[in-house]
Amino acid sequence: MSGQNTSGAPPAAGGGLLDRRALFEGALGAGLLSASGAAAETLGDPVWTQKPGANFTPYGQPSRFESKVKRVWAPPANPATPGIGASRTPHQFLDGAITPNSLHFERAHGGIPDIDPEQHRLVIHGLVKRPLVFTMEALSRYPMKSRIAFIECGGNGGSLSQPVAQNVDAQAIRGLVSCAEWTGVPLSILLDEAGVDPAAKFVFAEGADSAGMSRSIPLAKAMDDALVCLYQNGERIRPGNGYPVRLLAPGFEGNMNVKWLRRLKLVASPVMTKDETSKYTVLLDSGKTWQFIWPIEVNSFITRPSPGIGMPGPGLFEISGLAWSGAGQIKTVEVSADGGKSWAPAALQDPVLPKALTRFRIPWKWDGGPALLQSRSTDAAGNLQPSRAAMIAERGLRGQFHVNCILTWAIGANGEASNVYV
């Protein structure tokens, strides 16, 4: 049967990609599905059906059968500095668009602080009429807003700048992006209360961590859609993500969403902190360096199949992945099974929200032969995700940060996926 499209769904591009509508209109024939279905087995009542289960738990944990679904992190270059670096989201094991709080990526420059919310304060000062200090209790009484937004570390995808493709999985390559529902006080309300001086053009935001991680955020962004967040997916923000309060600058480079936020100072020009000069800037082949690349550029990758999530044999599969852009909504995602020679549009899972992860899906009939799977996204502003070659042509390989090029999974005859460059 392999290679033969018995599903009734029309092919959408080379390599076995099928029309995305087949996913929802039930056009995938039963014949094909049963061809790869499990053999009949005699069913009985297992032990969990024959006696009552466990009591409730105060704070839930995943099933013990899901223990492989966890964040991972590389050991720091210096064993004397644990907590330097980043833990990564295991996207290959997840579906949907929201990242569970326990699996949201974490980046820390000086470990994760253990902050007592009773003692924590947020100060707003500098070029304002009324310098103010807020307790967490005071902040929690302000009108709040919720929005679903991705946060992506400026260093995500850095391994794609290696000259040779690394033998690593989706988590290692793209695990520094996550998406949550963030709830907090619009920063504009707090800034209005302080009374911003017209000379102010930037908000210097600083954390209470031992690194005092700090960034200069354009005032226009602060007044537009920035939130001073207390909640992440309905509960108080996790320590690794900024407890008790973090900034959300939707769509902007991860570390501008300053965690453990304790100070906002209105200033006339950027402070030029270490993390907006020495790091999070992109060195070009010319020797010049791009600075202040605020919004995350349009991006996508396939989460399934991917390394470790292979296919047992030829048949019908769903290719699924994530797309996002700091410029707004995702407009289209295209998928290729032949290394970019032909492309088919993927279905976008509702809701497609601006500056949020967007799940895409497309049916694929794998014939058991070699395939090169890729996805590329376009955002509402018309930005198209570049190929790796196009990215290198523009900025070389030494930029380290803001790597948004197409990712390729090679499918071997054994059904396993691996990271390759085409």
Next chain:
Amino acid sequence: MSMFEWLAPALLLLFAGPLHAAEGPGLGAPANEADIAAWNIEIQPDGKGLPAGRGLAAEGEKIFAEKCQRCHGEKGGGKPNDQLVGGFGTLSAPEKPAVKTVGSFWPYATTLFDYTRRAMPWDAPRSLSNPEVYALVAFLLRENGVIGADDAMDADTLPRVVMPNRDGFIPFPRKPF
């Protein structure tokens, strides 16, 4: 033209019509600068925020050997953590790895004061006195050949130091947001 000047038109344009009608309960307590002085630590490129005190490279060399060397190598040569000295000529040689150090890469000397005082030594941040930070800054700038051996660093001299890569930073070619 400074980095900020090319950003300004875009920022002003975007700032023309913010939509913020919502009002809060006004629960911020008045803060006076004396109360928040201990937190008011950032140093701006024009030197705003620099404290009193001064330091020489020779003093900084001793402090560095004692408090920094185990993570940043002898005289800031690097390993296991960031190399702080050298790397000149590597930025515009794409065939070689870029060695980005304080000397070869950083655009402002004020950032070195700001960052060292706020975050270093990594396991004991905020433990250095202001003269110690000035001395460490003088030492790292001297090792990078940016200042002379006897140039004292203080609130007056530090902002006037012109870093070798001062003009190396350019705007991102796509619109800021």
